Amino acid sequence: MNTKGYLDMELLRFTTAGSVDDGKSTLIGRLLYDSKSIFEDQLEAVEEASRSRGNEEVNLALLTDGLRAEREQGITIDVAYRYFATPKRKFIIADTPGHIQYTRNMVTGASTADLAIILIDARNGVVEQTVRHTYIAVLLNIPHITVCVNKMDLIGFSEDQFEAIRKKYLEVLRKIGAHAEVNFIPISAKYGDNVVKDSDRIPWYRGGTLMHLLETVPIGHKSGEEGDPMRLPVQYVIRPISDKFPDYRGYAGRLASGALHIGERVRLLPSGLESHVKAIYQAEKAMESAFAPASVSVLLTDDIDISRGDFMVSVGQAQPQVSQSLQMMCCWFNEQEMQLNKRYLIRNTVSETVGVVKSVDYRVDINTLEHLEGVTSLKMNDIAQVTLRLAQPMVFDRYVENRTTGSVIFIDPDSFETVGAGMIVDG
């Protein structure tokens, strides 16, 4: 066993979206099964369950079916996370349902994804839900989109039909105005063609399998490149107050982007106070530099007043915005409608302030991509551009530039539930 190799692996997070019955559960089951990530006892349980429901073959979809209520209804109704690894990478799948009222689940699953798999039933081609799923993937700024045209066996592995679907999809992308990188793969999840194993039934397709793509797609976007602006939201102040560390004040947080170096001049926002980096620690390990998404504890040369919610940035780089009004794309999550002028708690990374929605600029019909105006409230699963007014200035980047510092959640001050998600367009 090569322990070294395993310790060096990278992590890819991806999400899957498709309409009910497009074969999403089967595809995930296939990925797990063919990559040998399924244990015997799990397989036995699924075989047992398949038999008791009168299925003749093992139903791979049952591997990913979750809670009992859902099993009874026969659909997945929430985000479920799955894990598997190959010798090259470790994967986290955010499995989200395609059912119409669950836009919020897909938004949730997409928020942390590096790649989205959009599933299309080859017999149906691009449908309304495909548009919706693609819109959400683009809205959440997922860097890679992979379109899997499934059930190729049912259309006789037709290249023409595949090509027609591809053209239609590219049109949709253009309409959405997406810049994400897109790949198309013809597959049969049920029989395994082009999922993990190459298919000799689709000779006209020369791209790699889905697994090959998952194992090799670049995931540099989330790492802290030197050129990216350094962002460190201060999460917690470590103060041991012990004999051994009488004056230690460590500003703890997880780098949202970029790299941090000893000696660097940093600015704290919103105060604007400046200092230099004296030391960077990960527990007892002192480091010369650190990069996103590492969690660190930072010591500064000056004794300045810093607390949770402050933003540490590098003086020599592009600065984040600081503003009391925000324009953002908002997805509503709660049965209680969003109301204009109601107070919500708005949380961005680790800081929080009160905010009210002053206006709904337009709501997006995510099936037709039309902008609807004159809207004054949002229902669950609605997506709209809204303008907010905040009680205190917020430090942020535009969501398209930084998914961590450009995102917020809405918390209802009465129920404390998370009722909405926002992607900042501008200050």
Add this chain to the structure above:
Amino acid sequence: MANKLTHLKELESESVYVLREVAAQFERPAILFSGGKDSIVVTHLAYKAFYPAKIPFPLVHIDTGHNFQETLDYRDALVQKLGVRLIVGSVQESIDTGRVKEEKGYNASRNRLQTTTLLDTIEKYKFDACIGGARRDEEKARAKERFFSHRDEFGQWNPKNQRPELWNIFNGKKNMGEHFRVFPISNWTEMDVWQYIYQEQIELPSIYFTHERRCFFRDGQWLAAEPCMKLKPDEEVVTQRVRCRTIGDISCTGLTLSEAHSLEEIIGEIAATRVTERGGRADDKRSETSMEDRKKEGYF
């Protein structure tokens, strides 16, 4: 220059972030320490998250009274080393005071009884966040679990009413009486945990490595022949070389026949096995959805 974190570093960073959020958002958090490797890893991560300060939470151990002595010795040494407070909730006490009733029969387990003791302990110390070592890959019902898992005032988990969790923004706000379970290593797999233990050279209770033990075979697995276990007439006690893959109450800790003396050897064995670690836990086998049922009641 490509600045890339390995997946273990990225997972560590995420877990440290979650633990610091707990410290910042809650008033009375605690780590639920079972002595299992997952809670050992969580405790190690907490040590790293707050160093050089001490871990700002006590460790809470729900003692079923049927624990391996090695687990208890390890627990006491760890608490000593870290300088943190240990709080023990005793299932035996819950039985003695009539809060719960001991199960009868051969497959009697105190695992289920723990729930009451745990909820009583939470109530007594007014904990508002209990940090656990559960992972989403362990079991189907856990695949949908949040990092910050909301519990109502009866400690119950409602799978339909969990708050959506987006990006890395965690909402720990709650009404009086409600509390949270927090799972910092949600995204880790069993393999990640072992690899991390290896990478960090974390000390483990000796029973994770091969040793000779008196055992008996029941329902497809080896169990420890300790005094608390009632043997059926046809069950025979034999001495085997075994190790634990996951540790809980003696009654439901399946033992793996193994010759693994070192972490490398354990990792090698795991890479080759084809059975999940929960496959070795009798409590999950009771019904297809048993874990989900216990979760709803307030089980870890």
